[in-house]
Amino acid sequence: MIAFIPLYAFFRKIPVYESFVDGAKDGFSTAIGIIPHLVGMMVAISVFRASGAMDFLIGLAAPLVQWLHIPPEVLPLGILRPLTGTGSLAFTTDLIKTYGPDSMIGRIASTIQGSTDTTLYVLTVYFGAVGIRNGRYALKVGLFSDLVGFAAAIFICLLLFG
Amino acid sequence: MVNKIWLGMLLIGFGFAAYKGDINLVTKAAFEGAETGVTVCFGLISVLVFWMGIMRLAEDAGLVAKISKLMGPVVRFLFPDVPKNDPAMGYILSNMSANLLGLGNAATPMGIRAMQELQRLNPDKTSASPAMCTLLALNTASITLIPTTLIAIRNTYHSANPAEIVGSTLLATAIATLAAVFADRWYRRRTPYPPVPPAGAANSAPPPATRSASAGWGEGT
Numbered sequence: 565m566i567a568f569i570p571l572y573a574f575f576r577k578i579p580v581y582e583s584f585v586d587g588a589k590d591g592f593s594t595a596i597g598i599i600p601h602l603v604g605m606m607v608a609i610s611v612f613r614a615s616g617a618m619d620f621l622i623g624l625a626a627p628l629v630q631w632l633h634i635p636p637e638v639l640p641l642g643i644l645r646p647l648t649g650t651g652s653l654a655f656t657t658d659l660i661k662t663y664g665p666d667s668m669i670g671r672i673a674s675t676i677q678g679s680t681d682t683t684l685y686v687l688t689v690y691f692g693a694v695g696i697r698n699g700r701y702a703l704k705v706g707l708f709s710d711l712v713g714f715a716a717a718i719f720i721c722l723l724l725f726g
Numbered sequence: 727m728v729n730k731i732w733l734g735m736l737l738i739g740f741g742f743a744a745y746k747g748d749i750n751l752v753t754k755a756a757f758e759g760a761e762t763g764v765t766v767c768f769g770l771i772s773v774l775v776f777w778m779g780i781m782r783l784a785e786d787a788g789l790v791a792k793i794s795k796l797m798g799p800v801v802r803f804l805f806p807d808v809p810k811n812d813p814a815m816g817y818i819l820s821n822m823s824a825n826l827l828g829l830g831n832a833a834t835p836m837g838i839r840a841m842q843e844l845q846r847l848n849p850d851k852t853s854a855s856p857a858m859c860t861l862l863a864l865n866t867a868s869i870t871l872i873p874t875t876l877i878a879i880r881n882t883y884h885s886a887n888p889a890e891i892v893g894s895t896l897l898a899t900a901i902a903t904l905a906a907v908f909a910d911r912w913y914r915r916r917t918p919y920p921p922v923p924p925a926g927a928a929n930s931a932p933p934p935a936t937r938s939a940s941a942g943w944g945e946g947t
C-alpha cells in the first residue's frame with residue numbers, strides 16, 4: 565500500500581510530494597488538536613482509577629461478565645465509546661499502558677476502539693449541520709450497532725487470540 | 727452528557743480518595759494523567775502525519791472515486807428513495823469511500839455535504855428522512871480498513887505486532903455495519919413516512935447551531 569498509492573498517483577500525474585505534504589499537514593493538526601481532549605480525559609480517568617473507584621465499579625459487574633468470559637476491565641469502554649471519541653481513546657490508551665498492548669485486554673480494547681464510531685458526535689455534527697431536530701430512529705440504530713460492534717469485538721478477539 | 731461523565735469521574739474519584747484519607751492521591755493522579763495525554767499525542771504525530779499524507783495521495787489520485795464507482799450498486803440498494811443521478815448520491819458515495827479508507831477528516835465534510843443534499847430532498851426540514859437515518863447509521867458503524875491511531879498507540883507501548891488488530895477490527899466493523907443496515911431497514915419499514923408533525927411544530931425555534939468538536943474527536947478512526 566505504501567508503494568502502490570504513491571506510484572499510482574505518480575502515473576496519474578499527481579504532484580505526489582506536494583499532495584503528500586498537504587495531507588500530512590492535516591495529520592499534524594489532528595494530533596495537536598486532540599491534546600486538550602486527551603489531557604482532560606486522561607486526568608479524569610487517572611483520578612478515577614487511582615482513587616479505587618474504578619476497581620469498585622468493576623468489582624460490581626465482575627461476576628456477570630466473568631461468566632461470559634469477558635475481561636471486566638473493558639466494560640467501561642463500551643459505555644464510553646459511543647459518547648466520546650477522545651475519552652474512549654484515552655481509556656483505551658490507559659488499558660494498553662496498564663495491561664500491555666499484547667494482552668487480551670489490550671487487544672480487545674484496541675479492536676473496540678478501532679471499530680464503531682462516536683455515535684453521539686456523528687449524530688450531533690451531521691444533523692446539526694442541516695438543522696434536523698428530530699432524528700427519529702437514527703440514535704437507536706446507532707447505539708444498537710455500537711452494542712453489536714462491542715460484542716463482536718470481544719467475541720472475535722477471544723476467538724482469534726484466545 | 728460528556729460534561730456530566732467527566733465531572734462525575736473527577737468527583738467520584740475525589741470522594742473515594744477522601745474516604746481513603748489520601749487526598750494527595752488526586753493531585754498526583756491528575757498530573758500523571760495529563761502527562762500521559764501529552765505523551766500519547768506526541769507519539770501519534772509521526773504515524774498520523776505519514777498516513778494522512780498517503781491517504782491524501784489516494785484521494786488526489788482518484789482512488790476514492792474509483793471505490794465510489796465500485797460501490798454504486800450497493801448504495802442504490804441502501805438508498806432506494808434517492809434519485810439515481812441526484813448530486814446527493816455522489817456525496818454519499820464519497821463519504822462511504824472515505825470512511826472505508828479510514829479518511830476520517832475527509833469523510834466528515836463529505837458526509838455533511840451529503841446530508842445537505844438529502845435535506846434538499848426532505849419534505850420535513852426538522853425531521854430526519856429515512857435516507858438521512860441510513861447515512862447516519864452507516865457512518866456510526868463505518869467499516870474500517872486501517873485503524874491508524876490504534877496501531878500508533880500499540881506501537882508506542884512496544885507491541886510485538888501493532889497491526890495484528892487489523893483483522894479483528896475489520897471483522898467487528900463489518901458485523902456492526904450489517905447490524906446497522908438491518909436495524910435501519912427494520913425501523914424504516916415500521917415507521918410511517920412522512921411522520922405527522924406534532925401539533926406545536928409551528929413555533930419557530932432558532933435552528934440549532936452546528937455544535938462541532940465539543941464532543942471530541944469522533945472521526946472514523
